[in-house]
Amino acid sequence: QQQVKQSPQSLIVQKGGIPIINCAYENTAFDYFPWYQQFPGKGPALLIAIRPDVSEKKEGRFTISFNKSAKQFSLHIMDSQPGDSATYFCAASDTGGFKTIFGAGTRLFVKA
């Protein structure tokens, strides 16, 4: 019940394509859903986050879609660039809890 399932494990797209990464959760107590971007040799950095009172959030080329009834959320990267090549982690937490649960990660490679 505490898991966050992330797919796909890896993804290769052409420059300008729209990679989509999906996550699913079970614990309905989760109320904060961030996405982190990690480059090799660096710590994860917050990319964008959403709370369950909205169905979509956009920040620049990054969009989160959130489906509360299905307990699923996804990250879309518009007009992807080679510089977006990184590992992306979804996560979930609840304000009353003690930890954040991370997905397994998706390695994205954007071809030039």
Added chain:
Amino acid sequence: SAVISQKPSRDICQRGTSLTIQCQVDSQVTMMFWYRQQPGQSLTLIATANQGSEATYESGFVIDKFPISRPNLTFSTLTVSNLSPEDSSIYLCSVEFGRGYEQYFGPGTRLTVT
């Protein structure tokens, strides 16, 4: 936001020894965490570092192996004791300013045990 530094950035240690990793934050924070990330894998929470009290460990992690200190609101250390090759990993500290907000991660410490 927060700027987090970790020392050392990497180290190579012999089996049976210990390594202490330092985490320094540029502002006072409520929550500090220690994670382990094996190459190509996700983040596994080791423990929550509590200021002024014993750390809270996750299942599978024990204080004897991973003692943690947090003497104030900006600093914490993680010691990995009695090292074995299985401890080779990246160790990350992170902070939160409150529950339900983003975590900020340090750059990580890459540990190799020979």
